[in-house]
Amino acid sequence: MQRRHTLRSRITLVTVLVAVVAVLTTGLLALQFVRSSTADNARAQLAAQAEVLTRIPKLATAAVVSDRAELALDGTLVAFVSPTGAVTGDAAQYVDKLILARLKKGEKVSTIRQGTSGPVLIEARNTRDGGAVVLALPESSIAGAVGAASGRVLIALAIGLVLALIGGTVLARLLARPLTATATAARRLAAGERGVPMPDTRTAEVADVTDALKTLDAALVSSESRQREFLLSISHELRTPLTALRGYAEAMADGLVPAEQIATVGNTLVAETERLDNFVGDLLELARLEADDFSISPSVVDLPSLLREVSSAWLGRAATLGVLIVTQDGEGSVATDPRRLRQVIDGLVENAMRVTPSGAAVEIAWHRRGSATVIEVLDGGPGLSDEDLAVAFERGVLRARYRDIRPVGTGLGLSIAARLVGRLGGTIHASNRPAGGAVFAVKLQ
Numbered sequence: 001m002q003r004r005h006t007l008r009s010r011i012t013l014v015t016v017l018v019a020v021v022a023v024l025t026t027g028l029l030a031l032q033f034v035r036s037s038t039a040d041n042a043r044a045q046l047a048a049q050a051e052v053l054t055r056i057p058k059l060a061t062a063a064v065v066s067d068r069a070e071l072a073l074d075g076t077l078v079a080f081v082s083p084t085g086a087v088t089g090d091a092a093q094y095v096d097k098l099i100l101a102r103l104k105k106g107e108k109v110s111t112i113r114q115g116t117s118g119p120v121l122i123e124a125r126n127t128r129d130g131g132a133v134v135l136a137l138p139e140s141s142i143a144g145a146v147g148a149a150s151g152r153v154l155i156a157l158a159i160g161l162v163l164a165l166i167g168g169t170v171l172a173r174l175l176a177r178p179l180t181a182t183a184t185a186a187r188r189l190a191a192g193e194r195g196v197p198m199p200d201t202r203t204a205e206v207a208d209v210t211d212a213l214k215t216l217d218a219a220l221v222s223s224e225s226r227q228r229e230f231l232l233s234i235s236h237e238l239r240t241p242l243t244a245l246r247g248y249a250e251a252m253a254d255g256l257v258p259a260e261q262i263a264t265v266g267n268t269l270v271a272e273t274e275r276l277d278n279f280v281g282d283l284l285e286l287a288r289l290e291a292d293d294f295s296i297s298p299s300v301v302d303l304p305s306l307l308r309e310v311s312s313a314w315l316g317r318a319a320t321l322g323v324l325i326v327t328q329d330g331e332g333s334v335a336t337d338p339r340r341l342r343q344v345i346d347g348l349v350e351n352a353m354r355v356t357p358s359g360a361a362v363e364i365a366w367h368r369r370g371s372a373t374v375i376e377v378l379d380g381g382p383g384l385s386d387e388d389l390a391v392a393f394e395r396g397v398l399r400a401r402y403r404d405i406r407p408v409g410t411g412l413g414l415s416i417a418a419r420l421v422g423r424l425g426g427t428i429h430a431s432n433r434p435a436g437g438a439v440f441a442v443k444l445q
Contacts, residue, residue: 015168023161034149042142050123053133075141083130091136103132178206194221301338322358328365334373347417348377348440355381375442383432392430393418
């Protein structure tokens with residue numbers, strides 16, 4: 001598998017690229033500035049020299065200018081324009097008619113002419129005796145100064161680039177360190193460890209990631225704890241009927257069951273088998289509810305007719321327990337999956353009959369609440385405490401709480417009902433009746 005680029009390498013690379021671009025851009029601008037600044041300084045010095053030469057008394061011949069040439073800049077050429085317009089001196093080659101015309105008008109001349117070796121800076125000033133002095137400085141003569149300044153600029157830029165590389169590497173390491181530690185913690189979580197310590201960091205984005213992993217860690221601990229409790233509970237419930245089945249089977253195999261007890265033993269075996277079947281059915285239903293391909297087939301459901309079917313189906317069981325079933329009549333319909341809705345109501349009725357004492361009633365009612373339809377199953381049992389209401393639809397919680405106090409089921413029925421209602425697009429709510437007993441209300445739009 002090809003290794004991906006690390007965040008540290010990416011930050012270093014980005015820092016280097018930014019530094020290189022910045023250095024190149026700054027270098028180009030700086031070199032241009034150095035060249036321009038050096039030329040401007042040379043021009044300013046040339047102009048100042050020309051002003052000095054114009055103040056020399058009796059500046060009347062080129063020889064005098066030559067005698068005073070040591071006052072000029074290195075590489076400067078000097079020419080003298082007489083009052084009659086004659087031009088003499090080394091810089092005479094750069095003095096054209098345009099310069100002479102401007103000098104005749106009394107103007108100061110500051111210009112550039114093209115020489116044999118490149119551009120030449122020209123500065124010309126009128127003298128007091130009606131002549132003029134002309135100074136010419138080829139730009140090639142200041143190349144050394146430009147090169148020296150440019151070299152210093154390049155050295156400074158190279159130092160800046162090296163510092164940027166070092167800073168980028170250090171910065172990448174500092175930024176990547178908490179992320180690397182966070183990734184290590186995440187891998188430990190994925191490997192099954194819990195309570196993994198998370199790195200402390202002042203970087204807000206990394207802190208958000210570590211906080212999310214802490215929350216995930218706590219959620220995994222809670223979820224896995226509940227799963228273990230659920231599996232332990234289910235294992236206990238499965239073991240009880242299996243133990244009975246095995247005991248009776250071994251007794252029958254050894255010939256220890258009298259013939260007159262065969263029917264009784266058979267009924268016991270059937271009952272225990274049904275218990276196992278209920279457990280397996282509930283577990284399969286939970287698996288189906290969590291699957292992505294769980295099917296819903298909505299249609300218009302005649303609600304009173306469906307409730308009468310539920311009542312008829314449970315009359316036999318109700319008669320055995322001495323419990324009455326009361327069903328609300330009337331006319332009404334709801335758009336939902338009839339098979340799934342029947343499954344929900346059956347589960348709630350079964351739960352209600354388990355806690356309702358003999359002589360009491362289980363009621364199945366429905367009514368409109370705005371645009372919604374509410375179906376209620378009311379039992380005659382002891383009701384639910386506030387703590388029970390908060391966890392009524394969490395699988396196995398009420399069963400674990402009351403299995404040694406009153407009849408309980410598999411601990412999955414209410415959880416399945418809640419998931420089914422959610423898949424139908426509705427909500428389910430548990431509360432207590434004022435006269436005693438619990439109410440489970442299913443609200444469908």
